[in-house]
Amino acid sequence: MILISCGSTRYLGEGERMLSKQSVIAPEPLSTEELKNLTTKKPNRKLLGFMGSHLVWMYYTGQKYYNKEKHLRKKEKIEARFDRLLQDTTRRRSEANVQFRKSRKVDQQNLRIENGNNFMRWGEPLALFDYTDMKQSAARMTDYLFSHGYFQGSVNPEVRGTDKKAEVTYRIMPGPSYQIDSIFISCPSEDALKIISHKINEDGLQRGSRFSQDRLNKTRENIEVWLRNQGYYNFSRQMVYFDADTSFRRKNKILLGIIIDAPDQALKQYRLDTIKMIPDVGMEKFYPGDRDDYYYRRVKFQYFNRKYHKKVLTQRIFMQQDSLYSRDNTFTTQRQLANLDMFKFVNINYDTSDGQFIANIFASPLERYSWSNETGVSVTQGFPGPYYSMNFKRRNLFRALDILEFNGRFGFEGVASATQQNDFYQSTEANINGTITLPQLLIPISGATALRLARFNPRTKLLAGYTYTSRPEYTRSIITASSTLNWDKPNGLQFALTGTNLNIIRSDTSALFGERLRELEAEGNRLINAFKPAFVSNMSLSVTWNPKDYGNTEASSYFLRATLESGGTSLNIISPSIISNLGLQPYQYIRLNVDARRTSVINKHTLAAFRVNSGFGYAYSENKVLPYEKNFFIGGSNSIRAWRPRRLGPGALPPSLSANPETNGLFDYRFEKPGDLLLEASAELRQKLFGFVNYAVFVDAGNVWSLQSNTDPRAKFSFNRFLSEFGVGTGVGLRFDFTFLIMRLDMGVKVFDPARPKGDRFVLDNVRVVRPFGTNREPVIFNIGIGYPF
Numbered sequence: 001m002i003l004i005s006c007g008s009t010r011y012l013g014e015g016e017r018m019l020s021k022q023s024v025i026a027p028e029p030l031s032t033e034e035l036k037n038l039t040t041k042k043p044n045r046k047l048l049g050f051m052g053s054h055l056v057w058m059y060y061t062g063q064k065y066y067n068k069e070k071h072l073r074k075k076e077k078i079e080a081r082f083d084r085l086l087q088d089t090t091r092r093r094s095e096a097n098v099q100f101r102k103s104r105k106v107d108q109q110n111l112r113i114e115n116g117n118n119f120m121r122w123g124e125p126l127a128l129f130d131y132t133d134m135k136q137s138a139a140r141m142t143d144y145l146f147s148h149g150y151f152q153g154s155v156n157p158e159v160r161g162t163d164k165k166a167e168v169t170y171r172i173m174p175g176p177s178y179q180i181d182s183i184f185i186s187c188p189s190e191d192a193l194k195i196i197s198h199k200i201n202e203d204g205l206q207r208g209s210r211f212s213q214d215r216l217n218k219t220r221e222n223i224e225v226w227l228r229n230q231g232y233y234n235f236s237r238q239m240v241y242f243d244a245d246t247s248f249r250r251k252n253k254i255l256l257g258i259i260i261d262a263p264d265q266a267l268k269q270y271r272l273d274t275i276k277m278i279p280d281v282g283m284e285k286f287y288p289g290d291r292d293d294y295y296y297r298r299v300k301f302q303y304f305n306r307k308y309h310k311k312v313l314t315q316r317i318f319m320q321q322d323s324l325y326s327r328d329n330t331f332t333t334q335r336q337l338a339n340l341d342m343f344k345f346v347n348i349n350y351d352t353s354d355g356q357f358i359a360n361i362f363a364s365p366l367e368r369y370s371w372s373n374e375t376g377v378s379v380t381q382g383f384p385g386p387y388y389s390m391n392f393k394r395r396n397l398f399r400a401l402d403i404l405e406f407n408g409r410f411g412f413e414g415v416a417s418a419t420q421q422n423d424f425y426q427s428t429e430a431n432i433n434g435t436i437t438l439p440q441l442l443i444p445i446s447g448a449t450a451l452r453l454a455r456f457n458p459r460t461k462l463l464a465g466y467t468y469t470s471r472p473e474y475t476r477s478i479i480t481a482s483s484t485l486n487w488d489k490p491n492g493l494q495f496a497l498t499g500t501n502l503n504i505i506r507s508d509t510s511a512l513f514g515e516r517l518r519e520l521e522a523e524g525n526r527l528i529n530a531f532k533p534a535f536v537s538n539m540s541l542s543v544t545w546n547p548k549d550y551g552n553t554e555a556s557s558y559f560l561r562a563t564l565e566s567g568g569t570s571l572n573i574i575s576p577s578i579i580s581n582l583g584l585q586p587y588q589y590i591r592l593n594v595d596a597r598r599t600s601v602i603n604k605h606t607l608a609a610f611r612v613n614s615g616f617g618y619a620y621s622e623n624k625v626l627p628y629e630k631n632f633f634i635g636g637s638n639s640i641r642a643w644r645p646r647r648l649g650p651g652a653l654p655p656s657l658s659a660n661p662e663t664n665g666l667f668d669y670r671f672e673k674p675g676d677l678l679l680e681a682s683a684e685l686r687q688k689l690f691g692f693v694n695y696a697v698f699v700d701a702g703n704v705w706s707l708q709s710n711t712d713p714r715a716k717f718s719f720n721r722f723l724s725e726f727g728v729g730t731g732v733g734l735r736f737d738f739t740f741l742i743m744r745l746d747m748g749v750k751v752f753d754p755a756r757p758k759g760d761r762f763v764l765d766n767v768r769v770v771r772p773f774g775t776n777r778e779p780v781i782f783n784i785g786i787g788y789p790f
Contacts, residue, residue: 008044008056009164011126019043019127020165024141026172030148033603035172038144039137044127045605048687048697055124058690062119075109078102122691129166134159141170149211150174151246178211178246181253187260189267192227192235196258199226211254216242219258231269231324233350233357239266270325270350270357275317276300277361279308279343308342309400312439315454316340319359325350332455333361339457340401340439342366368395378413384784385427387411401439408432433465433480441485456487473513474531476628479504492547496540503536504584505627516671524711527674530628535576535584540565550597551788553607558598565591567630568621588621591630593678597790605688611790615678618707625709631674632704634727637783638790639680640700641748642729644781646672649704650715652725654755662772665779667755675704677717679726682790686735694735698746698789701728703754728752729781730764735788744785750778 009018021043024032044053082102089095115121138155145153152175161167183200187193200206205219224237243257260267277299278291287304294301296310298321316336318329330348337346343363351358370393377384389409397404410430440450442460460483467478482501488494509517509531517528541564548557568588579586593615600608615632619625636645647655647669655667680702689695703725705717733746751764768777 008053008126011056011060012128012164017129017161017164017166019129019168020161021167022170023168024170024172027174030145030172030174035141035144035170037603038140039133039170040140041127041130041133041137044124045688047689047695048685053124055122055690056126057123058119059123059125062117062121062123066117066120068113071109071112075106075113078105078109118691129159129168134168138170141172145172145174147213149178150176151178152176176252178252178254180205180207180209180211180256181250182207183256183258185258185260187267188262188264189260191269192232192260192267195226195230196223196260199223200258205256211244211256223258223260225327228325228327229329230326231271232267233270233325233352234266234268235262236266270352272319272321272323272325272359273356274300274358275319275321275361276302276358277313277317277363278302279313279363279365280304281362281364283365307396307399312401313337315440315451317361318455325357330359336454336457337361337363341403342395342401366395369393370395378411378786385411385413387413397436403435403437405435405437406432407435428470429468431465431467433463435461435463437461441487442483443485453487456489459486460484461486472510474507474509476505476507492545494544494546496542496544498538498540498542501538501540503534503627504578504582505534505536507531507533507628526623526625526709527628529585529623529625530631530674532623533582533584534587534627535579535582536567536587536627537570538565538567539569550599553601556598556600558596560594560596562594563592565589565630567591567627585623586621587619587623587625587627589617589619589626589630591615591617591626607686609682609684609686609788609790611680611682613678613680613702617676619676619709626674626676628674631709632676632678633672633674634678634680634702634704635673637744637746637785640682640702640727640729641698641731641746641783641789642700642750642781643727643748644669646674648702648727649673649754650675650710651703651705651717652721652754653710653712653715661775665773665777666775673704674709675715676707676709677705679703679722684789686788689734692737692739694737696733696735696746697731698733698748699728699730699751700748701726703727724758724761725754726752727754733783742787744783744787744789746783746785746789748781748783753778 012018019041022036022039024035026032026035044056046053079102082098082105085098086095086102089098111121134157138157141155142153145155154173154175156171156173158169158171159166160169183205185193185196185200187196199222200219203219203222205215209215220237220240220242223240224235227235239260239262241259241261243259245255245257275298279301280287280291280303283304289304291302291304292306294303294306294310297314299310299314299317301310301313316333316339318333318336319326334346334348337343342365344366345364347362349360349362351360370391372391374389374391376387378387387409388411389407392406394404396402408431411428413427413429438460439458440460441453441458445453463480463482463484465480467476467480469476480501480503483499485497485499486495517531521528543560543562545560546557548555550557550559567590568586571586571588575586578584593613595611595613597611598609600610602608617626617630617632633646634640635643635648639645640648650673655669655671655673658664658666658668680700682698682700684696684698686694686696703722705722705725706712706715707717710716728751729748730751731746731748733744736743736745749764749767752761753763754761756763763778766776766778767780769780773779
């Protein structure tokens with residue numbers, strides 16, 4: 001496809017030229033990317049930004065086999081067939097069904113008539129150079145300069161190229177920028193004038209700043225917010241005007257006037273006379289008669305049935321009687337009441353009739369009971385497996401706006417064998433959890449503090465559960481009980497504090513796996529201790545920062561999660577008798593994990609994603625190991641994709657040599673490689689290929705090391721050599737974006753393998769896709785995943 005698409009000029013007509021490249025040359029601080037986006041026509045997209053225009057090839061290949069008349073005739077036949085069905089239909093329900101089917105079929109044909117077949121819709125017609133388009137693009141850029149304070153700016157487009165290709169360069173000559181010298185504000189209300197004058201400097205619109213229409217538009221919006229938060233209920237941004245005087249006495253300076261032209265009613269401050277809440281809207285048919293009135297903390301509740309705890313409800317109402325109207329408090333109240341998961345909708349409106357200002361809060365309750373079931377396929381460690389899950393929810397069981405939930409899941413997951421290299425096995429996993437979620441923090445705090453914390457959506461979750469895992473190497477059962485406090489901050493911060501998490505773990509290993517664990521123990525690896533009956537208690541604090549909606553494709557974003565965990569801390573003070581009575585070994589450890597991610601939107605179709613993940617665990621109990629689930633592993637579809645799941649490391653310790661190198665390669669990757677310290681990083685360039693198909697090019701690097709669980713010096717972390725022990729892989733992948741899910745296929749190849757001797761670790765030139773491999777060939781690793789790797 002790439003070779004064919006390189007000859008895009010063969011689709012040119014007589015006298016036509018292909019627009020092969022566009023560039024913008026502009027001085028700082030102008031954004032060349034923003035200016036380039038103003039062009040009316042874009043060159044055809046290319047693979048990796050420089051390889052042939054495959055989309056042009058797709059479009060004209062599809063056009064070659066496209067017959068518009070065929071789809072017009074097919075549309076006529078569909079309409080005639082459904083019209084006959086409608087004539088024979090007597091029932092209204094059947095008629096509506098036929099109309100729906102007709103509309104769906106006709107819409108499919110209209111799509112093909114207007115936009116062509118799939119290849120034409122996924123591809124792009126050849127971008128042709130046109131002088132009119134170029135002049136229009138230059139005019140847009142000139143307007144851009146003017147709106148950003150460059151009133152004397154100009155744009156000089158230049159064309160060069162061949163008879164068949166045209167390259168356009170837009171040279172931006174902005175000229176001097178105009179700056180704001182003075183600001184005056186005109187407002188009929190002295191009180192409103194004081195508010196605006198106080199806030200305007202904080203807004204960034206101040207003397208010496210460059211004139212910008214975008215900045216003025218933002219200030220107009222902010223003035224509306226400032227005043228509406230101070231009681232000006234009827235004020236709107238349409239009442240704000242700007243007057244920019246460039247005939248000022250100083251050169252390239254502007255006298256900026258902010259003019260508030262508003263009627264008296266819009267400059268009147270409103271105070272709340274009454275706050276009313278009806279939490280059972282839509283329940284009239286179940287309760288004949290009128291609602292009863294109840295008052296709590298100066299809020300008037302109107303109920304048919306007092307089933308909601310008024311104290312908790314008033315904690316989520318941030319408006320107060322006799323206080324000024326506030327737009328922010330209104331939105332916060334609406335959002336926090338919705339966060340309770342008790343209501344279908346929450347609406348707040350204000351009544352200004354009869355000379356009073358009344359806040360009315362209307363909420364319609366959700367069903368008391370809800371039940372959901374789900375079946376699907378999950379992908380674990382790169383292998384798919386079916387699952388079934390169910391959720392039962394009971395709302396307001398104790399009339400404290402609490403939620404009782406039971407969650408169950410049963411699945412067969414495809415997981416990489418812990419003791420085989422190329423095999424994956426069916427892992428059976430089942431769990432059931434019961435949780436009670438309360439809309440407040442169950443800690444001893446004053447009522448005033450509880451009111452302040454209510455803005456942060458506080459929750460307390462009490463959980464009890466059981467998990468069972470069956471793999472060919474081992475079976476494992478875990479009984480869990482925990483209590484967690486959760487709260488959120490408005491800037492994208494989320495906190496989870498688990499004060500108590502108790503686990504009783506029992507494991508049974510297969511003969512082969514047990515033998516391998518004993519072999520590792522003889523070599524100084526203490527992994528065998530992680531499969532003994534155990535009691536694991538811990539407390540943890542997790543902080544998540546996601547201020548830019550990480551994962552969106554419209555704007556750059558970032559994400560950070562840090563989790564600090566302390567296991568067995570209480571055992572330093574007291575040792576429960578259940579530990580000795582059941583023959584359980586206790587764990588005492590500390591564990592830290594930090595995961596940082598970032599996406600940078602390059603253009604509409606291209607995005608760069610980055611991830612840095614690190615972890616540290618240290619066990620100070622007698623067994624000197626972390627619980628098995630707390631170990632760090634590396635490799636697989638969401639990690640270093642050139643290695644099989646959990647098979648990289650630790651450090652430079654090589655796996656055993658393969659008994660059949662022609663089939664499996666040099667090393668025997670049968671066994672998982674846990675570590676106490678994790679460092680990994682990934683970078684990925686994602687770009688749209690065509691239609692719903694995207695592709696990615698990636699580089700992954702990292703490793704795990706032992707701190708005390710393995711005594712072999714090659715497995716241990718050392719500052720002097722850890723960089724040289726990074727496993728590095730690269731590869732390409734496809735992402736199929738089906739809207740409701742993203743299916744991912746990645747192909748990873750090793751670049752540097754720390755398991756090989758120094759001087760022989762570069763293995764990229766040894767890549768081989770199919771057998772035989774031998775000792776000097778590295779097999780390509782294929783990964784399947786759901787969603788993006790990070």
